[in-house]
Amino acid sequence: xxxxxxxxxxxxxxxxxxxxxxxxxxxxxxxxxxxxxxxxxxxxxxxxxxxxxxxxxxxxxxxxxxxxxxxxxxxxxxxxxxxxxxxxxxxxxxxxxxxxxxxxxxxxxxxxxxxxxxxxxxxxxxxxxxxxxxxxxxxxxxxxxxxxxxxxxxxxxxxxxxxxxxxxxxxxxxxxxxxxxxxxxxxxxxxxxxxxxxxxxxxxxxxxxxxxxxxxxxxxxxxxxxxxxxxxxxxxxxxxxxxxxxxxxxxxxxxxx
Amino acid sequence: xxxxxxxxxxxxxxxxxxxxxxxxxxxxxxxxxxxxxxxxxxxxxxxxxxxxxxxxxxxxxxxxxxxxxxxxxxxxxxxxxxxxxxxxxxxxxxxxxxxxxxxxxxxxxxxxxxxxxxxxxxxxxxxxxxxxxxxxxxxxxxxxxxxxxxxxxxxxxxxxxxxxxxxxxxxxxxxxxxxxxxxxxxxxxxxxxxxxxxxxxxxxxxxxxxxxxxxxxxxxxxxxxxxxxxxxxxxxxxxxxxxxxxxxxxxxxxxxxxxxxxxxxxxxxxxxxxxxxxxxxxxxxxxxxxxxxx
Numbered sequence: 001x002x003x004x005x006x007x008x009x010x011x012x013x014x015x016x017x018x019x020x021x022x023x024x025x026x027x028x029x030x031x032x033x034x035x036x037x038x039x040x041x042x043x044x045x046x047x048x049x050x051x052x053x054x055x056x057x058x059x060x061x062x063x064x065x066x067x068x069x070x071x072x073x074x075x076x077x078x079x080x081x082x083x084x085x086x087x088x089x090x091x092x093x094x095x096x097x098x099x100x101x102x103x104x105x106x107x108x109x110x111x112x113x114x115x116x117x118x119x120x121x122x123x124x125x126x127x128x129x130x131x132x133x134x135x136x137x138x139x140x141x142x143x144x145x146x147x148x149x150x151x152x153x154x155x156x157x158x159x160x161x162x163x164x165x166x167x168x169x170x171x172x173x174x175x176x177x178x179x180x181x182x183x184x185x186x187x188x189x190x191x192x193x194x195x196x197x198x199x200x201x202x203x204x205x206x207x208x209x210x211x212x213x214x215x216x217x218x219x220x221x222x223x224x225x226x227x228x229x230x231x232x233x234x235x236x237x238x239x240x241x242x243x244x245x246x247x248x249x250x251x252x253x254x255x256x257x
Numbered sequence: 258x259x260x261x262x263x264x265x266x267x268x269x270x271x272x273x274x275x276x277x278x279x280x281x282x283x284x285x286x287x288x289x290x291x292x293x294x295x296x297x298x299x300x301x302x303x304x305x306x307x308x309x310x311x312x313x314x315x316x317x318x319x320x321x322x323x324x325x326x327x328x329x330x331x332x333x334x335x336x337x338x339x340x341x342x343x344x345x346x347x348x349x350x351x352x353x354x355x356x357x358x359x360x361x362x363x364x365x366x367x368x369x370x371x372x373x374x375x376x377x378x379x380x381x382x383x384x385x386x387x388x389x390x391x392x393x394x395x396x397x398x399x400x401x402x403x404x405x406x407x408x409x410x411x412x413x414x415x416x417x418x419x420x421x422x423x424x425x426x427x428x429x430x431x432x433x434x435x436x437x438x439x440x441x442x443x444x445x446x447x448x449x450x451x452x453x454x455x456x457x458x459x460x461x462x463x464x465x466x467x468x469x470x471x472x473x474x475x476x477x478x479x480x481x482x483x484x485x486x487x488x489x490x491x492x493x494x495x496x497x498x499x500x501x502x503x504x505x506x507x508x509x510x511x512x513x514x515x516x517x518x519x520x521x522x523x524x525x526x527x528x529x530x531x532x533x534x535x536x537x538x539x540x541x542x543x544x545x546x547x548x549x550x551x
Contacts, residue, residue, distance in 0.1 A: 107465065118458070120459060132466035136466065
């Protein structure tokens, strides 16, 4: 194995997804929030002056009690909501100034995974993943290899013909992760992905997300799972009453003083 | 573009089959509503034709004074024909009038009394058909002072009553048809909305994975159009099967009617197809729109 100067070797992510070199900007922020405040029409302020920068390839846990603003933050990241003040920049594009017409294109750069999986019950595993490509106008000949590749990555090749109801919870969540990955996203946002799963299966899902992260995909995971957060010693961003109260690399779920 | 249309049509087709229950419910509602609309439209058409038939029966009958020379009669006929409200003028000579009287008696099986007459007691007359019975007064007033006219049969009261009844029936028929049309509109649009709402999760996922509005909307619009097409085809099939007994009913109910079956059929196809497909598209468009505007 020969040593190459840093930056000359294509990243794992590039090799996996055959991305063009200029698309990879290691170290640059995939996600940049500046002074973000969100007040809902009913007067409730969900986020206050939030600043957050997530560099490419980072793995971030977003923690905090229910109602701390995690869900609102995620809605802002996929432009399901707009901030009342401040800017949300995703992959160099300010979502606040983005016209409605361009929203779908930005959403394809974000792979999102939910606690309740959000799979279509009448479609097989393979069809559920392919659906994400079909509805965005991907030509049929490009769909098959892309779906086969992500199903292999999450380890569901053998189950690809089964319906979600025939799968375990962990397998359903892996299907959802495969669907989130199939667009070759800049960032995976997981909203309580282990909330409906037992501890052992939860670890399986976390391991999968870590492996995806090792391949170079940025991961932001909102969770209540203290054991996982504390054990992994990744970057932890803690929200409370709409403010970031802690942002530390190698942190635990709870403050350690 | 071709990918997009192929995708939309394939998704619309899948949508129909994978949600068979909703499709059947929506199509059945569509068929019932279209039958209701078509039924009232047929009745309305029959009613209007019947009223027109009645109105055409109204004519001005003017008796001509005996001994007026033929040239003067021809001159008067020409002048009446020039009136703007008049469609035709028929001159009935005294001999014609007598012949008609005899025919009527014979048709009724009565004895021909005219053979006891020494001379023909009947007047010659003009039978004047009008564009519209509402013009009766105008024509009546112009003729009653003509020197060559003995007398104009005055049926003003009768004409007035006929006009009141026919205009009431026309208005009522129109209002009922509009009300039925609105009911059909709301029920069909709502049924399709239910079918779309049942798949709101699918729309939600499409939005999350970055589907553009067009990719979300058009499959549903095509699906609505397909439900409309199937619904109107079934409706026309039912109406076609019922055409003969229906025609008999129309004939019995409204008596002799100058309805051309050909135009009725063509108008009906346009009405049912247009309403079915149009409302299918409108319903889908409106229902999906609520999920797209954020």
